[in-house]
Amino acid sequence: MTRDHITAVEKSQAWLKENTKRYAFKKLEREVVITGACVECGSCVAGCPVEAITGERIENKYVPVLTGKCIACGTCYAMCPRTSVLQDDIIGEFSSVWRVKTLGDHNHQDGGAVTSVLGYLLDKKEIEAAVVAGKSKELPWMPVAKRVTTKEDILDSGGTIYTHSQVIEEMHNCFKENLSSIGVVGTACNIDAIQRMQEHQGSYLNIDSKTDVFKISLFCMESFDYDGLVGFLKGEGLDIGEVERFAITKGNFIVTVGGEDKSWPVKDLDAIAASSCSYCTDLTGMNSDLSCGNIGSDDGWTTVLVRSKRGDKALKAVIKEGLVEAEEIDEKDLQAVINTARLKKNKRFKLKPPH
Ligand SMILES: Cc1cc2nc3c(=O)[nH]c(=O)nc-3n(C[C@H](O)[C@H](O)[C@H](O)COP(=O)(O)OP(=O)(O)OC[C@H]3O[C@@H](n4cnc5c(N)ncnc54)[C@H](O)[C@@H]3O)c2cc1C
Structure with a gap:
């Protein structure tokens, strides 16, 4: 040498x-x-x-x-x-990371950060509508993308539905109706669709620069095929119509029925993951303004990665207005997010060799 x-x-x-x-x-x-x-x-x-x-x-x-x-x-x-070993490759760029808990009394999954931020943006007219996931009236726990235009309406839309939701289609409907500034919540794949539309030279979101999207991504290890989920629950003697809440915490899938929690390791549900999830390597949603999940925080709190100036402005505003309690998280808790994100990136290596 x-x-x-x-x-x-x-x-x-x-x-x-x-x-x-x-x-x-x-x-x-x-x-x-x-x-x-x-x-x-x-x-x-x-x-x-x-x-x-x-x-x-x-x-x-x-x-x-x-x-x-x-x-x-x-x-x-x-x-x-x-x-993937570098932090930027694994969870993308961010300026700060917080754990956030709403001080409001509304429906939410973890700390209610998503609902609090969107409610604030609607209230201050910084966005004209927010596109979120509501529940179908016909099929229990089937998501239906919906737009909400008031702070009061968004308070009912909290909580997680573990199946792909067509929030992008509804975002488009908003723009077709001449709304120009929208907040959208979705998993990394949804947010990537918006990013593509904003950057692609053939997209009218790019051509028509009057449109503006505030992007909130939800951490996502995987979402589930609806029929697969119904079948899984049936096999466990449960009817999806009776489920009060779904959650994924610390590697477990938790279903609340009749006030009681039943849980399984998430890996037991691998077979019913949406087929598209095996192509995804982004846990946190790198292309968003704010990324929100529970990993890195205790139950009842949302971990929030701030990725843009306006994401920072919105989060600081909800803290200042007293809508949420918040503290910056330490290196150890951030490491939990990085480790899970790395796990997701490496999941693709578990694919069977083609020869
Ligand atoms: C498919 C899926 C898998 C997830 N997996 C994980 C995970 O492995 N680890 C983790 O830490 N977090 C995961 N999350 C995120 C977590 O469940 C919470 O959404 C997040 O912590 C924000 O909580 P919150 O209380 O701040 O949100 P809330 O205040 O409860 O607001 C949540 C918002 O998300 C919208 N929403 C719910 N379901 C969907 C959907 N399918 N598509 C688009 N929007 C939706 C709601 O309408 C609501 O506006 C997942 C979310 C989804 C949708």
């Missing part, structure tokens, strides 16, 4: 130690090589500072193999184009 190369390796090692978790080659092997996600580029082999990894030809396929002693420095994992 030349002197320059040694210095570069030392610098890179110091940076990885400071900024990332340092994973050993075994993790890369488990998640990327064995699953078939490996692109055979050789970056792990080339990057290993102790030359412990060899690119071997096995049945004419290039396979990274550990042939020396791994020092768990994290280089191979960090340099692999199929992994």
Whole structure:
């Protein structure tokens, strides 16, 4: 190794130690090589500072193999184009993170941050309407995207429905009716649809810059196929029509019926996850103004990632107006969000190899 190369390796090692978790080659092997996600580029082999990894030809396929002693420095994992180690890749950019609890008396899932912020924006006429998910009258717990225009109306729309909701379609209806400023709540996939419409040169949301969307994303590990959910509950002797509340907390899916909670590990419901969820790697909704979920906070609180200036302005305003209680969260609780988001990113590696 030349002197320059040694210095570069030392610098890179110091940076990885400071900024990332340092994973050993075994993790890369488990998640990327064995699953078939490996692109055979050789970056792990080339990057290993102790030359412990060899690119071997096995049945004419290039396979990274550990042939020396791994020092768990994290280089191979960090340099692999199929992994995510940097915080920005995992939960996106944000300026601050809070735990928030509403001081209002209204329907909500966790801390009621979403309803409080949207209620405030409607009240101050900063948005003309908010598009949220209501419940169908015909099918229990089937979401129906709906628009609300007053603070009073939004207070009834809190709570989580764990099935895809067509909030984007309703947002479009609002614009077609000449509303120009809308708040939209949705999972990362919904918010990505808005982002696409705002950035794509062929989209009228981009062409007609008069439209404005305040985007609130909900953390989402997965949503469920409606019929699958009905079937799952039936198999457990439950009728979806009797369910009072659904929740996902600390890896468990919780269903409240007759005032009593029943719970299952969320992984028991993997088979009924919406098919589109296996393509998603974004837990928090990186393209939003505010991202809201429960991970990182105690029950009854919402964790809120602030991602834009107007997201910051809206959250600070609801705090100042005394509508919510709020405190900035510490590194440990933020780490819980990062760890779950990383888990979601890595879920794709559990796909069965195609050959
Ligand atoms: C499919 C799904 C999966 C989720 N998974 C997780 C998870 O794994 N971990 C986690 O921490 N949080 C998860 N969340 C987010 C969590 O359930 C809460 O929505 C979030 O913490 C905000 O709580 P709140 O009390 O501030 O919101 P509330 O004040 O209760 O407001 C919630 C708002 O979301 C709207 N809404 C409800 N369901 C939908 C939907 N399907 N599509 C669009 N809008 C909707 C409601 O109409 C309401 O306006 C998930 C949400 C969804 C929709």
